[in-house]
Amino acid sequence: ARTLSMARGEKGQRKRIPRGTAELRSHMAEAADRLPMPERRDFLLRGLAFAGATAAAPVLAAEGATGAESLPPHVPPWTRSLGAGVASRPYGAPSEFEAGVVRRRAPWPMANDASSISFTPLAELNGIITPNGLVFERHHAGVPANDPGLHRLLIHGMVKRPIVLTMDDLVRFPSVSVIRFIECAGNGAIDWRGPQVDSLQFTHGMLSCCEWTGVPLSLVLEEAGLKPEGQWVLAEGADGSGMTRSIPIEKALDDSLLVYAQNGEMLRPEQGYPVRLLNPGWEGNTSVKWLRRLEVGDQPWHQREETSKYTDLMPDGSARQFTYVQETNSVITFPCPEKPVREKGRYELEGLAWSGRGRIRRVDVSLDGGITWREARLKGLILPKALTRFSLDFDWDGGPALLQSRAMDETGYVQPTLSQLREARGTESIYHKNAIHTWRLAQSGEVTNVQIE
Numbered sequence: 001a002r003t004l005s006m007a008r009g010e011k012g013q014r015k016r017i018p019r020g021t022a023e024l025r026s027h028m029a030e031a032a033d034r035l036p037m038p039e040r041r042d043f044l045l046r047g048l049a050f051a052g053a054t055a056a057a058p059v060l061a062a063e064g065a066t067g068a069e070s071l072p073p074h075v076p077p078w079t080r081s082l083g084a085g086v087a088s089r090p091y092g093a094p095s096e097f098e099a100g101v102v103r104r105r106a107p108w109p110m111a112n113d114a115s116s117i118s119f120t121p122l123a124e125l126n127g128i129i130t131p132n133g134l135v136f137e138r139h140h141a142g143v144p145a146n147d148p149g150l151h152r153l154l155i156h157g158m159v160k161r162p163i164v165l166t167m168d169d170l171v172r173f174p175s176v177s178v179i180r181f182i183e184c185a186g187n188g189a190i191d192w193r194g195p196q197v198d199s200l201q202f203t204h205g206m207l208s209c210c211e212w213t214g215v216p217l218s219l220v221l222e223e224a225g226l227k228p229e230g231q232w233v234l235a236e237g238a239d240g241s242g243m244t245r246s247i248p249i250e251k252a253l254d255d256s257l258l259v260y261a262q263n264g265e266m267l268r269p270e271q272g273y274p275v276r277l278l279n280p281g282w283e284g285n286t287s288v289k290w291l292r293r294l295e296v297g298d299q300p301w302h303q304r305e306e307t308s309k310y311t312d313l314m315p316d317g318s319a320r321q322f323t324y325v326q327e328t329n330s331v332i333t334f335p336c337p338e339k340p341v342r343e344k345g346r347y348e349l350e351g352l353a354w355s356g357r358g359r360i361r362r363v364d365v366s367l368d369g370g371i372t373w374r375e376a377r378l379k380g381l382i383l384p385k386a387l388t389r390f391s392l393d394f395d396w397d398g399g400p401a402l403l404q405s406r407a408m409d410e411t412g413y414v415q416p417t418l419s420q421l422r423e424a425r426g427t428e429s430i431y432h433k434n435a436i437h438t439w440r441l442a443q444s445g446e447v448t449n450v451q452i453e
């Protein structure tokens with residue numbers, strides 16, 4: 001087998017690993033050496049800018065402002081002149097000072113840009129909604145330029161009345177809007193064999209949460225007249241990868257949606273414009289984008305994405321198929337490598353928790369690597385199959401700490417430790433890594449990615 005060198009193995013030294021069987025395994029290679037430096041430099045610059053703001057604010061000052069003259073008791077120049085008018089912004093964009101808050105491409109080698117991944121900058125987000133421009137992208141053949149006027153959704157197979165829907169037809173059905181997360185089954189996969197990257201964006205950033213608007217799939221299947229023998233639905237995308245997944249009829253009739261809008265506006269091209277399938281709580285791969293065809297059948301189709309990919313290689317060598325649910329997971333978003341701690345004192349530690357089975361019931365936080373735990377606050381909306389924000393006040397005395405979060409959902413499922421997960425799943429897995437994550441907070445305030453067995 002061909003081998004690739006991996007920058008940092010379990011014990012921190014270089015080691016060779018066989019080229020993996022699934023997509024992310026092969027992309028682990030050479031990640032660590034190449035990743036942190038440019039990113040880290042960005043963060044340090046931004047940090048210095050903020051720290052400097054109390055004294056002189058040279059970096060953040062707008063054009064014309066020169067440090068101290070802009071600070072109290074002086075009135076800054078932007079208060080003494082007219083601002084920009086409305087004409088220049090028919091569609092708004094973030095402040096220029098937020099230019100660093102962007103999706104970032106996988107730093108490890110991918111076949112090409114069209115079959116790549118971009119990651120959500122989780123450390124920079126607030127609340128639970130991911131803004132449309134920051135939703136991670138995963139596509140296997142690039143973003144197709146679908147013309148909504150020519151886009152059709154075919155529903156056929158074991159139905160009494162096969163139908164072809166235009167987008168106008170689809171939006172005539174009664175719609176619903178729900179806030180739900182989408183997580184790629186490969187989220188965190190690079191860390192199965194030890195920590196690879198000091199970056200929340202790359203350890204957990206294949207995760208987003210939007211308000212999605214669309215039509216329940218059950219309504220459309222009812223319109224087509226589902227036959228009793230129809231037990232599975234095949235969903236096919238209109239992109240060059242022709243992505244196809246088999247969905248059990250129970251899910252299709254439960255909460256699957258045909259989604260055409262996201263956070264109040266029409267889907268973004270990269271999220272499946274003009275219509276995608278959304279399977280709430282299930283691995284992102286099943287939420288087929290640019291949806292063009294639904295076929296009802298009496299058994300699964302065993303497509304590429306449910307045989308060669310998105311299966312879990314178990315310790316006994318068998319491959320577990322159709323592991324749809326994204327199990328309970330959580331991660332601390334501050335402190336994290338992108339958001340180190342600058343000085344001693346009181347902080348609000350924050351994080352995100354989510355479960356593909358329902359609501360988050362409770363999150364515990366440990367500052368000592370899992371020896372003692374404290375119950376965190378759940379903040380804001382606590383919705384099923386949605387990101388849930390948690391926080392904990394903590395006083396940093398300047399000492400080293402090992403930060404962990406452990407989520408529990410309303411079914412009683414508790415997020416496993418890494419050794420519990422390895423025991424159940426072995427070491428050859430790629431997908432569905434939901435183990436308790438550890439950040440090491442050093443005396444310098446810097447945060448790195450470590451693993452505790």
Ligand SMILES: Nc1nc2c(c(=O)[nH]1)N[C@H]1C(S)=C(S)[C@@H](COP(=O)(O)O)O[C@H]1N2
Nearest residue numbers: 136137138139140184237243271284285289
């Ligand atoms: N047609 C099509 N649908 C697709 C994909 C794709 O490549 N083509 N990628 C899947 C994968 S692997 C994931 S994780 C999600 C990602 O959704 P997002 O790009 O909107 O974040 O879309 C899924 N749906």
Ligand SMILES: [Mo]
Nearest residue numbers: 184185284285
């Ligand atoms: Mo995915």
